[in-house]
Amino acid sequence: xxxxxxxxxxxxxxxxxxxxxxxxxxxxxxxxxxxxxxxxxxxxxxxxxxxxxxxxxxxxxxxxxxxxxxxxxxxxxxxxxxxxxxxxxxxxxxxxxxxxxxxxxxxxxxxxxxxxxxxxxxxxxxxxxxxxxxxxxxxxxxxxxxxxxxxxxxxxxxxxxxxxxxxxxxxxxxxx
Numbered sequence: 215x216x217x218x219x220x221x222x223x224x225x226x227x228x229x230x231x232x233x234x235x236x237x238x239x240x241x242x243x244x245x246x247x248x249x250x251x252x253x254x255x256x257x258x259x260x261x262x263x264x265x266x267x268x269x270x271x272x273x274x275x276x277x278x279x280x281x282x283x284x285x286x287x288x289x290x291x292x293x294x295x296x297x298x299x300x301x302x303x304x305x306x307x308x309x310x311x312x313x314x315x316x317x318x319x320x321x322x323x324x325x326x327x328x329x330x331x332x333x334x335x336x337x338x339x340x341x342x343x344x345x346x347x348x349x350x351x352x353x354x355x356x357x358x359x360x361x362x363x364x365x366x367x368x369x370x371x372x373x374x375x376x377x378x379x380x381x382x383x384x385x386x387x388x389x390x
Contacts (some may be wrong), residue, residue, distance in 0.1 A: 222369040236267055242307045242315050243272040249306040250276060250319075253299070259284050261321075268318075274303070285322040290344075293328065296321050297356065329362050336366025336374075339387045343372060347389050354382045 243265035254261050254276070261276040278285045289296045300319040307315040318327060332355075339350045352363065360376050363385045367374040376385045 223373065237268045238313075239270075239272040239309075239378055240265070242311065242317055243267070243274055245307045245310045246274045246303045246315075246319070247271065249303055250274065250299075258287075261285055261289070271316040271318055273320070276322070278322055288321045289324045293324055293356075295323055316352045325358070332359055332362040334365040334386070336363035336385075337370055337389075339385075340367050340370035340372045343389050344370075347385050349389060350387045351377070352385045352387070354378070354384045357383075360385050362364070 219277050227364070247263045247265055250263055261278050264275045264277060266275075268272045276285060276288065286297070288299060290298075299321070299357065300317070302317045303319055304317050304356065307313075307317060335352070339352060343350050355363065364376075366386050367385070371390065372387060374385050376383050377386050378384055
């Protein structure tokens with residue numbers, strides 16, 4: 215085989231793998247949507263379900279119409295109910311597929327807003343560390359929150375690591 219042929223075969227294998235991953239994630243999204251539609255019916259709540267694939271996880275969002283605040287009950291204080299619903303939805307997907315799901319659930323844009331706030335927090339902490347040369351330890355966060363902050367710190371050109379035990383695990387932003 216020539217080098218060009220090998221590259222074409224490898225590219226085809228990668229494309230096939232990507233297609234099967236996307237198909238699996240779309241299946242997870244469909245299963246999650248069915249589960250969540252049933253939940254909305256039981257709770258007598260109105261909401262539309264949007265599905266997407268981002269990277270290596272399915273994203274499922276429940277969005278309300280206009281200023282309808284009824285979905286806020288499914289978010290709860292600081293997203294506690296949302297976290298529980300995400301785990302239940304992941305379990306529903308696992309029951310159907312037999313595979314562990316990394317599905318991400320958002321309700322009424324809560325996670326999207328939270329992601330923006332945390333990215334800003336990570337960028338500010340990175341600037342503080344750059345200015346002072348001293349590490350900065352942030353408040354305890356959930357795994358989702360820590361991931362967003364780690365990504366923001368990396369985008370600012372610094373390193374960070376998680377420290378501590380759940381539920382007190384936090385991000386520490388380190389100087390260069």
